[in-house]
Amino acid sequence: xxxxxxxxLFLSSLLLAGGCSDGPKTTGMKVYRHxxxxxxxxxxxxxxxxxxxxxxxxxxxxTLYSYKYLARPYQIxxxxxxxxxxxxxxGLTYTIRIKKGVEFTDDPAFPDGKGRELTAADFxxxxxxxxxxxxxxxxxxxxxxxxxxxxxWKQAGSDYDKEVEGLKALDRYTIRIIxxxxxxxxxxxLAQGYSAIVPHEAVxxxxxxxxxxxxxxxxxxxQTFDSVRAVLVRNPKYRKEPIDLAYEGYxxxxxxxxxxxxxxxxxxxxxxxxxxxFIQESLSRxxxxxxxxxxxxxxxxxxxxxxxxxxxxxxxxxxxxxAQRFFMTSGxxxxxxxxxxxxxxxxxxxxxxxxxxxxxxxxxxAIRYAFNWHERNKRFYNDMGxxxxxxxxxVVPEYDPDGPKDxxxxxxxxxxxxxxxxxxxxxxxxxxxxxxxxxxxTRQIFEQYRGWLTKIGYPKxxxxxxxxxxxxxxxxxxxxxxxxIVGMGWGLDYPDAENTLQLFYGPNGSPGSNNxxxxxxEYNRLYEQSAVxxxxxxxxKLYRRMNQIVLDSCVTISGLSxxxxxxxxxxxxxxxxxxxxxxxxxxxxxxxxxxx
Amino acid sequence: MEMLQYALRKFITGIPLIIGVTLISxxxxxxxxPDKTYELVGKNATEEQIQEIRHQLGYDxxxxxxxxxxxxxxxxxxxxxxxxxxxxxxxxxxRTVPISLALITPGFVLGNLLGIALALVAAYYRGHWLDxxxxxxxxxxxxxxxxxxxxxxxxLLSSNxxxxxxxxxxxxxxxxWDYLRYITVPTLATVFVALGYNTRFYRxxxxxxxxxxxxxxxxxxxxxxxxxxxxxxxxxxxxPIITRxxxxxxLVVISGSLLVExxxxxxxxxxxxxxxxxxxxxxxxxxxxGITAVLFVIVLILNDIFYKLVDPRVxxx
Numbered sequence: 046x047x048x049x050x051x052x053x054l055f056l057s058s059l060l061l062a063g064g065c066s067d068g069p070k071t072t073g074m075k076v077y078r079h080x081x082x083x084x085x086x087x088x089x090x091x092x093x094x095x096x097x098x099x100x101x102x103x104x105x106x107x108t109l110y111s112y113k114y115l116a117r118p119y120q121i122x123x124x125x126x127x128x129x130x131x132x133x134x135x136g137l138t139y140t141i142r143i144k145k146g147v148e149f150t151d152d153p154a155f156p157d158g159k160g161r162e163l164t165a166a167d168f169x170x171x172x173x174x175x176x177x178x179x180x181x182x183x184x185x186x187x188x189x190x191x192x193x194x195x196x197x198w199k200q201a202g203s204d205y206d207k208e209v210e211g212l213k214a215l216d217r218y219t220i221r222i223i224x225x226x227x228x229x230x231x232x233x234x235l236a237q238g239y240s241a242i243v244p245h246e247a248v249x250x251x252x253x254x255x256x257x258x259x260x261x262x263x264x265x266x267x268q269t270f271d272s273v274r275a276v277l278v279r280n281p282k283y284r285k286e287p288i289d290l291a292y293e294g295y296x297x298x299x300x301x302x303x304x305x306x307x308x309x310x311x312x313x314x315x316x317x318x319x320x321x322x323f324i325q326e327s328l329s330r331x332x333x334x335x336x337x338x339x340x341x342x343x344x345x346x347x348x349x350x351x352x353x354x355x356x357x358x359x360x361x362x363x364x365x366x367x368a369q370r371f372f373m374t375s376g377x378x379x380x381x382x383x384x385x386x387x388x389x390x391x392x393x394x395x396x397x398x399x400x401x402x403x404x405x406x407x408x409x410x411a412i413r414y415a416f417n418w419h420e421r422n423k424r425f426y427n428d429m430g431x432x433x434x435x436x437x438x439x440v441v442p443e444y445d446p447d448g449p450k451d452x453x454x455x456x457x458x459x460x461x462x463x464x465x466x467x468x469x470x471x472x473x474x475x476x477x478x479x480x481x482x483x484x485x486x487t488r489q490i491f492e493q494y495r496g497w498l499t500k501i502g503y504p505k506x507x508x509x510x511x512x513x514x515x516x517x518x519x520x521x522x523x524x525x526x527x528x529x530i531v532g533m534g535w536g537l538d539y540p541d542a543e544n545t546l547q548l549f550y551g552p553n554g555s556p557g558s559n560n561x562x563x564x565x566x567e568y569n570r571l572y573e574q575s576a577v578x579x580x581x582x583x584x585x586k587l588y589r590r591m592n593q594i595v596l597d598s599c600v601t602i603s604g605l606s607x608x609x610x611x612x613x614x615x616x617x618x619x620x621x622x623x624x625x626x627x628x629x630x631x632x633x634x635x636x637x638x639x640x641x
Numbered sequence: 642m643e644m645l646q647y648a649l650r651k652f653i654t655g656i657p658l659i660i661g662v663t664l665i666s667x668x669x670x671x672x673x674x675p676d677k678t679y680e681l682v683g684k685n686a687t688e689e690q691i692q693e694i695r696h697q698l699g700y701d702x703x704x705x706x707x708x709x710x711x712x713x714x715x716x717x718x719x720x721x722x723x724x725x726x727x728x729x730x731x732x733x734x735x736r737t738v739p740i741s742l743a744l745i746t747p748g749f750v751l752g753n754l755l756g757i758a759l760a761l762v763a764a765y766y767r768g769h770w771l772d773x774x775x776x777x778x779x780x781x782x783x784x785x786x787x788x789x790x791x792x793x794x795x796x797l798l799s800s801n802x803x804x805x806x807x808x809x810x811x812x813x814x815x816x817x818w819d820y821l822r823y824i825t826v827p828t829l830a831t832v833f834v835a836l837g838y839n840t841r842f843y844r845x846x847x848x849x850x851x852x853x854x855x856x857x858x859x860x861x862x863x864x865x866x867x868x869x870x871x872x873x874x875x876x877x878x879x880x881p882i883i884t885r886x887x888x889x890x891x892l893v894v895i896s897g898s899l900l901v902e903x904x905x906x907x908x909x910x911x912x913x914x915x916x917x918x919x920x921x922x923x924x925x926x927x928x929x930x931g932i933t934a935v936l937f938v939i940v941l942i943l944n945d946i947f948y949k950l951v952d953p954r955v956x957x958x
Contacts, residue, residue, distance in 0.1 A: 086725040086726050087725070087726055087727055089727070092681075094683060094684065178690075178693040178697070179697075181681055181694060181697065182683065183681070183682065183683035183684070184683060185683065185690075186683050186684065186685035186686070189687075253722040253727045253728075253729075254722070254727055254728055254729060254732075255727070256726060256727035256728070257726055257727060257728045271736065271737075271908035272908050272912050272913060272916065273811075273812070273902075273906045273907065273908045273912070274811075274906070274908075322810075322811075322906065324810070324906060325903065326903055326904055328792060329795065329809065329810055329903075329904045329905075329906070332795055332796065332799065332800040332801075332802075332809045332810075333809040333810050333811075333906075335800065335801050335802075336799070336800060336801050336805065336808075336809050337801060339808065339809055339810065339811065514675060514919070515675035515680075515919050515920060515921065516680065516920075517675045517676055517677060517678070517679045517680035517920060517921055518675050518676060518679070520679040520680070520682075521676050521678070521679040524679060524682075524686070524691075547685075553685060556682070556686050556687065556688060556691055557685045557686065557687065558684050558685040
């Protein structure tokens with residue numbers, strides 16, 4: 046009996062020892078618990094393709110530039126860079142000076158365990174990594190073909206000891222980038238998590254595991270990271286830069302009610318411990334948020350919108366019981382959803398037979414007439430999305446609010462007529478494959494779409510759902526141009542319409558970002574012309590012309606920007622942002638009362 | 642000594658089973674599983690980058706070479722690095738398996754012990770209202786979706802709309818008290834569902850045992866109910882009970898519980914395994930499948946040894 050009891054005790058201790066770890070000493074510490082609806086897989090900046098990864102990466106590492114905390118429209122500002130870059134008159138040479146005395150956090154990767162000073166050479170190394178196949182970079186496309194000599198460097202075997210003509214550290218604190226042709230968005234790319242600066246010692250020391258053992262110079266350093274959360278703690282070596290709210294875009298009318306003025310003059314980061322929880326289950330996230338002592342920031346689950354909101358339109362308003370407990374901001378996302386036709390498919394896109402190509406054009410336009418944006422918005426986006434014509438979403442300055450809206454018209458009659466005029470009959474119509482990941486939402490979207498198409502006389506059995514088990518498989522089919530109709534979403538990397546216009550640039554066709562495989566000579570010419578231009582009314586004119594070409598070609602049914610509603614606890618001083626400012630805002634978050 | 646020899650012999654005969662399981666699983670992973678390449682490429686990839694990643698993942702190697710590599714990994718217990726996170730697979734398992742064990746074990750033990758206890762009562766009072774009540778409860782446990790049970794328990798016991806006694810989610814376990822706080826609701830949800838299946842199964846086994854001659858004889862001799870149930874019935878029903886419990890162990894150890902871990906925000910092996918399946922993270926899948934196969938062989942051996950312990954008539958030869 047005694048032996049059995051001992052064995053039981055021993056087993057229990059083992060179990061407990063396995064599940065427990067040394068407790069964090071959070072007494073007196075300011076702890077902020079943020080939540081995200083997805084999780085990052087890698088914290089290597091070169092692989093930080095998702096907003097989830099970006100939220101963590103930009104808080105551990107430094108980027109040369111970032112975005113002003115409160116200014117809208119978004120404004121870029123120096124971060125690790127001492128100032129905005131000096132750009133040569135031809136727009137090809139960028140000279141960037143970085144701040145002195147910035148150090149990496151202490152880590153066993155460094156010879157004596159002490160983090161050394163970050164220098165211009167570290168930036169050069171970090172950008173070169175993207176062109177080293179071993180890195181598995183997901184962000185190299187930002188700079189591919191743009192930096193002088195980089196392609197040759199890669200071709201020659203990505204030897205870090207060899208110099209790249211267009212990417213040099215002129216001295217310890219000066220970087221020079223020479224471009225093949227002007228790239229006005231370069232500074233924006235240097236504000237992305239991809240461009241974060243890593244020390245070569247850590248990359249070499251941790252090897253493959255560098256992706257989960259980040260070593261940076263950002264406001265926080267990583268304490269733990271797993272599938273459900275990342276715990277970051279204040280980096281004691283982070284440079285002291287007092288917050289200048291006026292510079293950050295503070296507006297009393299907008300930000301005053303959130304208590305933001307309390308952080309004026311203080312040096313970020315303002316909390317001691319930052320926990321980022323990755324919670325995909327919306328109800329679980331909501332229960333945790335409303336509990337009061339768990340996560341302090343969340344969105345509202347779709348199924349609870351009517352319970353939580355007093356009004357959805359024109360301005361979102363919380364019910365009093367929630368407004369009493371939480372702060373809220375709302376606004377449209379910096380991206381949009383759209384449905385593309387695969388132009389590489391001769392049955393619906395380009396065709397050697399010119400007559401058939403014209404018929405295909407009529408078919409695509411007819412399908413667009415069948416698309417009921419109002420219903421889509423109502424059923425899937427709570428009637429809160431903003432519908433706009435084309436591929437320049439309302440969030441960028443180049444958006445034309447007065448542009449023609451005929452591409453958004455829902456008219457099955459016109460669609461039917463268009464099909465008849467083009468010579469389409471039920472037997473001639475091709476079988477349409479609509480691709481998507483095997484999920485309830487995707488299936489419902491497809492069924493709604495199929496219902497609309499039957500209204501223009503499309504036989505139901507000729508519209509089929511091509512279901513894929515994982516996003517990887519779906520992406521593979523898209524990148525191999527195997528699907529006729531592709532429902533997609535795009536989140537802007539930076540607030541410039543170039544980032545969405547490149548989605549229809551011919552040379553970016555599959556496996557590139559141009560999933561529609563659109564290849565229009567005039568569009569390509571205009572893209573190349575505008576791609577080297579600084580923001581100006583002339584460039585905006587070109588952007589809008591390109592938007593019109595896409596609409597006239599009926600290559601996509603677009604678009605809708607979803608509404609984002611962000612809530613946070615009232616003892617949290619914050620102005621959250623999910624996309625462009627994104628993770629950068631977390632170093633400005635403050636808690637009014639430290640944990641007891 | 643006899644037992645050790647038996648275990649060794651049995652393990653050797655289990656090797657073809659391990660090879661069979663791993664071969665079929667690997668075949669499915671390679672030819673029918675998700676292609677990881679397209680999860681890893683950037684938004685604007687080139688054909689060259691796709692080929693580079695395929696090469697790094699080893700997708701361009703012949704199947705036989707890849708499978709032999711897998712067997713070597715299994716033999717050396719070194720599964721390399723996760724294709725998703727880049728972390729060593731062994732480190733992932735070392736971190737997540739103990740958490741899953743700590744999470745699931747109380748529910749597993751309680752679910753089985755209570756299941757046996759309820760089954761004994763139900764079987765003893767067969768046809769009585771008590772039996773019907775227990776069996777009715779079991780059907781409810783079996784019928785309600787686990788997801789609904791989790792959400793309901795979470796709202797009732799953890800959320801602000803309910804009692805709010807326990808954390809909604811998370812795993813900040815640094816003391817025994819924390820441990821109790823974090824596992825109570827997941828355990829209750831697990832027990833609620835497991836009880837249904839366990840009670841029905843164990844009741845059927847016990848009822849069968851109750852009809853045997855030796856039980857009838859013991860009853861005729863006036864054996865008290867407690868002695869009858871525990872000494873004459875339960876002991877003889879232990880073989881199917883042991884089999885059921887033992888064969889659940891490998892899944893408890895390595896697979897965790899995806900739903901519980903996801904909804905309660907617990908960083909266990911269940912979520913890691915699920916993510917590996919849906920994204921095609923082969924190094925993790927190979928480890929999970931391989932270790933599960935080895936554990937099954939070990940369980941088979943232990944099972945036979947336990948048979949021998951509870952029933953001396955069983956021979957290990």
